[in-house]
Amino acid sequence: MDEATAFAPGHVTAFFAPYPDRDPARAGSRGAGLALSDGVEVTVRPADGTGEGSDPAGDAGLASLELDGVPAQMEPVERVLAELNVAAEVAVSSDVPVGAGFGVSGAAALSTALAANAAFDLDRSENDLVRVAHAAEAAAGTGLGDVVGQFRGGLPVRLEPGAPGYGRMDGVPARPRVEYVSFGELSTERVLGGDLDPVREAGEAALTRLMRAPDEAELLAAGREFAVEAGLQVPEVAEAVEAVEAEGGLASMAMLGRTVYALGTGLTDAGYDAAACSIHPTGATLRPEE
Ligand SMILES: Nc1ncnc2c1ncn2[C@@H]1O[C@H](COP(=O)(O)OP(=O)(O)O)[C@@H](O)[C@H]1O
Ligand SMILES: CC(C)(COP(=O)(O)O)[C@@H](O)C(=O)O
DSSP states (O other), X not given: OOOEEEEEEEEEEEEEEEEOOSSTTTOEEXXXXXXXXXXXXXXXXXXXXXXXXXXXXSOOEEEEEEETTEEOOOHHHHHHHHHXXXXXXXXXXXXXXXXXXXXXXXXHHHHHHHHHHHHTTOOOOHHHHXXXXXXXXXXXXXXXXXXXXXXXXXXXXXXXXXXXXXXXXXXXXXXXXXXXXXXXXXXXXHXXXXXXXXXXXXXXXXXXXXXXXXSHHHHHHHHHHHHHXXXXXXXXXHHHHHHHHHTTOOEEEOBTSEEEEEETTHHHHTTOOXXXXXXXXXXXXXXXXX
């Protein structure tokens, strides 16, 4: 095939308990979040234009990457192509801001894996491609739980950490409208490189709370409590969450970004100029051939 395109939903983590591991396929997080209809589309094109199988010359990897038309770097994408042993040009376009808690790096890695498999006829299974993307993301230090959530869709719950074969998923059976406002980036690498004990403790408490009553309101409430307990809340987000609650709505902080998300019309009701989307029901997918 000349080229292939895949889509992965943005993934907002409501709360997480990180479990790093030397094996990046076993590394991951427990927690829960929201897979959004807004997300990331990736087109993969063989660098030599032939698209015939893997690259025996040994120069496999990323030939070039554009993010919304501008040359950019994304380590998880580079790692996916190196692991799949193909040389490709990658074009990423994102509906959601990068570095702001929507798991753009995980979505780009997962879409790249799905599209590269099609473009190069690699004959890998979906679980295998998810594992490659998950391990690339964990090894790059840009995320732990986004890829498996983005593959599942809905309101994914990570009961056990890790790629397919190691992790275990569940979900919250609801499909709310979601609004979000982003105030900017928060470094995932910096938080994951810091003291994870308080984050893990708060994440475990939030997961226990959610699984007692797994609905959308509890997901938001558990996320709100987690942000405070884990010491991750940032002032602009806290202010917006309070403004939404003052109008009777539910909001919380997107991990890990300076981003607030709300159910329904919570942010517009509080006077914010918010983006709106729905829950992505099925998760990441190859775009059908035209
Ligand atoms: N302009 C940019 N701003 C922020 N990150 C960028 C940009 N261009 C490329 N990147 C890459 O995008 C990824 C963002 O991933 P991450 O920090 O996990 O944020 P997100 O919350 O979107 O997943 C990183 O791999 C980073 O190197
Ligand atoms: C919270 C995070 C560790 C990072 O999320 P992001 O900054 O969106 O890449 C996520 O991967 C998770 O495990 O839940």
